[in-house]
Amino acid sequence: DAKTTQPNSMESNEEEPVHLPCNHSTISGTDYIHWYRQLPSQGPEYVIHGLTSNVNNRMASLAIAEDRKSSTLILHRATLRDAAVYYCILRDFTGTASKLTFGTGTRLQVTL
Amino acid sequence: DTGVSQDPRHKITKRGQNVTFRCDPISEHNRLYWYRQTLGQGPEFLTYFQNEAQLEKSRLLSDRFSAERPKGSFSTLEIQRTEQGDSAMYLCASSPARVIGEQFFGPGTRLTVL
Numbered sequence: 314d315a316k317t318t319q320p321n322s323m324e325s326n327e328e329e330p331v332h333l334p335c336n337h338s339t340i341s342g343t344d345y346i347h348w349y350r351q352l353p354s355q356g357p358e359y360v361i362h363g364l365t366s367n368v369n370n371r372m373a374s375l376a377i378a379e380d381r382k383s384s385t386l387i388l389h390r391a392t393l394r395d396a397a398v399y400y401c402i403l404r405d406f407t408g409t410a411s412k413l414t415f416g417t418g419t420r421l422q423v424t425l
Numbered sequence: 426d427t428g429v430s431q432d433p434r435h436k437i438t439k440r441g442q443n444v445t446f447r448c449d450p451i452s453e454h455n456r457l458y459w460y461r462q463t464l465g466q467g468p469e470f471l472t473y474f475q476n477e478a479q480l481e482k483s484r485l486l487s488d489r490f491s492a493e494r495p496k497g498s499f500s501t502l503e504i505q506r507t508e509q510g511d512s513a514m515y516l517c518a519s520s521p522a523r524v525i526g527e528q529f530f531g532p533g534t535r536l537t538v539l
Contacts, residue, residue, distance in 0.1 A: 355532060356429075356516050356531050356532055357518075357530045362525070400467055412470040413460075414470065415468050
């Protein structure tokens with residue numbers, strides 16, 4: 314699986330937007346970009362995924378650069394419950410294993 | 426609750442003992458995964474089942490580790506002759522049989538080896 318690079322930590326104020334960056338300069342044409350998050354003392358939780366176009370769901374938005382070498386997870390209004398470690402993961406859709414390869418992620422702190 | 430469940434949630438054992446963890450996936454999911462997570466790191470893939478067939482094993486899964494999914498439903502992960510380095514959170518996830526699909530994780534079993 315191609316490697317991703319994320320900042321170790323970020324801080325945000327509550328009710329402000331948060332932009333979590335991810336670099337994946339070696340992404341291949343068959344890699345989807347997935348985001349998961351892990352709240353304290355819980356298993357990881359799916360957030361969103363995309364291939365080329367920007368994606369929106371009830372949790373977040375995913376903005377994908379035109380060259381696909383980077384992406385940004387956008388939380389539109391951070392709440393204290395969004396404090397978690399966010400993982401950016403590439404998954405090859407032609408593969409059969411479909412395992413997730415996690416890095417160390419970005420630890421998001423949300424303050425009042 | 427119809428999510429992934431794991432049992433036990435916590436296990437403390439002495440070095441050299443055997444332990445077994447259970448995972449019950451979401452009922453209609455035929456893919457099941459085991460991951461291990463140590464403090465400050467992201468989860469690491471251990472093994473993967475499609476129905477009852479174990480299709481992939483990580484090099485992390487030494488011969489002291491064995492996983493089964495005998496009827497294609499629940500799965501067990503056994504660690505024999507535990508070592509202090511086995512202390513970690515063991516996570517189970519399940520997903521439907523789509524190549525690209527969301528994996529649903531359980532709460533994990535935290536193992537402490539004394």
